[in-house]
Amino acid sequence: MIRPPLPRWLLLPVTAAVVFLGVPLVALLARVPWARLPALLSAPAALDAFWLSLRTCALTTLVALVLGLPLALLLSRGKGRWAAAGRTLATVPMVLPPVVAGLALLVALGRREPLGGWLAASGVDVAFTTTAVVIAQTFVAMPYLVVSVEGALRSTPDDYAIAAATLGASPTTVLRRVSLPLVAPAVASGAALAFARALGEFGATLTFAGSLQGTTRTLPLEIYLQREVDSDTAIALSVVLITIAALLVAVTARFSRGAWGQP
Amino acid sequence: MRRQLRAGLAATLLLTACAPPSSGSGNTDLVVFAASSLNPTFATLGKEFEAAHPGVTVKFSFDGSAALVDQLKAGAPADVFASADKANMDKASTAGLIGNSPVQFTTNVLTLIVPKGNPAGITGLDASLDNKLLVVCADGVPCGTATKKLAAALGITLKPVSEETKVTDVRTKVESGQADAGIVYVTDAKASGGKVDTLPIAGADKARNSYLIGRVLASKQAPLAAEFVTLITGERGQQVLETAGFGG
Structure with missing residues (x-):
């Protein structure tokens, strides 16, 4: 069956939307000091920020997978009030203003707060460490993985899992051999989204972890600093972030197309 | 951006x-x-x-x-x-x-601030800062440039755990007790009210903004x-x- 065509007047708001989304990115690219770009990007501070961001985001994605997958599995089976509460808890960090996430982490894990103070006394002092960066990133990024995987699990028919269980497979085997492979594309795209969100994390890191070259100053924090010091460097680094983000989104889209129910 | x-x-x-x-x-x-x-x-x-x-x-x-x-x-x-x-x-x-x-x-001149009550026992820009969490402004922003100039004038080396883009970020990290000490403007120390103790820096005048x-x-x-x-x-x-x- 051929789909009926869309009305032509839609082109007007569509053009507006494309201009709205495209103009800032084009404006930024137009301001890039291309000739100085290699020099700006190979500065020690820029390289340190780049590698720190990649390292912390990889670690964040790993933690998000280890903790987020089980949560997504449980939530996908949940019904009623508790599941709703769990789902809210798992999604709220997604929509929190970054600075609020940072404040929440600070109040929970700050050195002068009950929990943070107890941790510090037991020798786990995360203040101003790379660990604090990973904690901040995981707090805001894990929800993306949970939501992505839970959604996929819910829209996956139970037939195969039921068949496997009927044939005598243990719950772990069903999970490992049937349920998880079925949602593998969603896991991959959720992990890519979590990585992308961690890469852009700024407010919570700034509020909670501090800013020191090679230890806590990730790419967004370096951009924030260079905006005050040398705006050309800030723009050059922004291009790096945009490139990585675009790649991650492309990866996500690639996996989403292969998701359950679609060719 | x-x-x-x-x-x-x-x-x-x-x-x-x-x-x-x-x-x-x-x-x-x-x-x-x-x-x-x-x-x-x-x-x-x-x-x-x-x-x-x-x-x-x-x-x-x-x-x-x-x-x-x-x-x-x-x-x-x-x-x-x-x-x-x-x-x-x-x-x-x-x-x-x-x-x-x-x-x-x-x-404006710089000063050292510590959380109320000075829990880390800081006495000034001296050995009391060793292995303590000191937060300053990053070099390149006005307060950071002043901090660098002051350290050079006083012949001391600072080992901060964080270099913030805004002086207010230094202040809030000391106010909350995350940091043991911070270098801010005298005016920030004053605006902070009772949340911090101020330790004036002898020779702060050498880096006047x-x-x-x-x-x-x-x-x-x-x-x-x-x-x-x-x-x-x-x-x-x-x-x-x-x-x-x-x-x-």
Whole structure:
């Protein structure tokens, strides 16, 4: 069956939307000091920020997978009030203003707060460490993985899992051999989204972890600093972030197309 | 990046709506771009300026001096610019953004602050800071440049655990007790009230920051902008600034 065509007047708001989304990115690219770009990007501070961001985001994605997958599995089976509460808890960090996430982490894990103070006394002092960066990133990024995987699990028919269980497979085997492979594309795209969100994390890191070259100053924090010091460097680094983000989104889209129910 | 976004947004709005926002009902806006450290002081003086000039609304944009210069360069509509150091005012002047020759209206010096009660037992810029969590401003922003200059003048090496972009970020990290000590402006220490203890730095005078103010060349409110500058440099302005700890 051929789909009926869309009305032509839609082109007007569509053009507006494309201009709205495209103009800032084009404006930024137009301001890039291309000739100085290699020099700006190979500065020690820029390289340190780049590698720190990649390292912390990889670690964040790993933690998000280890903790987020089980949560997504449980939530996908949940019904009623508790599941709703769990789902809210798992999604709220997604929509929190970054600075609020940072404040929440600070109040929970700050050195002068009950929990943070107890941790510090037991020798786990995360203040101003790379660990604090990973904690901040995981707090805001894990929800993306949970939501992505839970959604996929819910829209996956139970037939195969039921068949496997009927044939005598243990719950772990069903999970490992049937349920998880079925949602593998969603896991991959959720992990890519979590990585992308961690890469852009700024407010919570700034509020909670501090800013020191090679230890806590990730790419967004370096951009924030260079905006005050040398705006050309800030723009050059922004291009790096945009490139990585675009790649991650492309990866996500690639996996989403292969998701359950679609060719 | 935010500036570019804003510029892009504005461009989009103009492209799609073709109608620039119109100003209110005969009211005049005076837009003042001022360094973050001037925040409570200038806001107070702005209220007084409004009271003395009915129909005038003073609107402030408080940000890092360098960020403000960038915004001015991009054509942000401002009438007055007040910088926390000479370097950034020079940048604005060189770019032909400032109308008259800018004037120095106050100064600021650095001080050491510790959380209330000084839990880490800091005694000053000395060995008591070893293995303690010291937070400073990053080199390149006015307070960080001053910190670097001061350390050099005093012949000491600082080992901070964090170099913040804004002096207020140093302050809040000390206030919350995350950091054991921080180097901020005297005015920040004062604004912090009872949340921090202040340990004056002997020789802080060796790195004194100059604050400069000037009328923005593109301002359509030149007389009003000049009057605001006069308020700041005049007796009342100086009085409020001194109360906040400036010039001390």
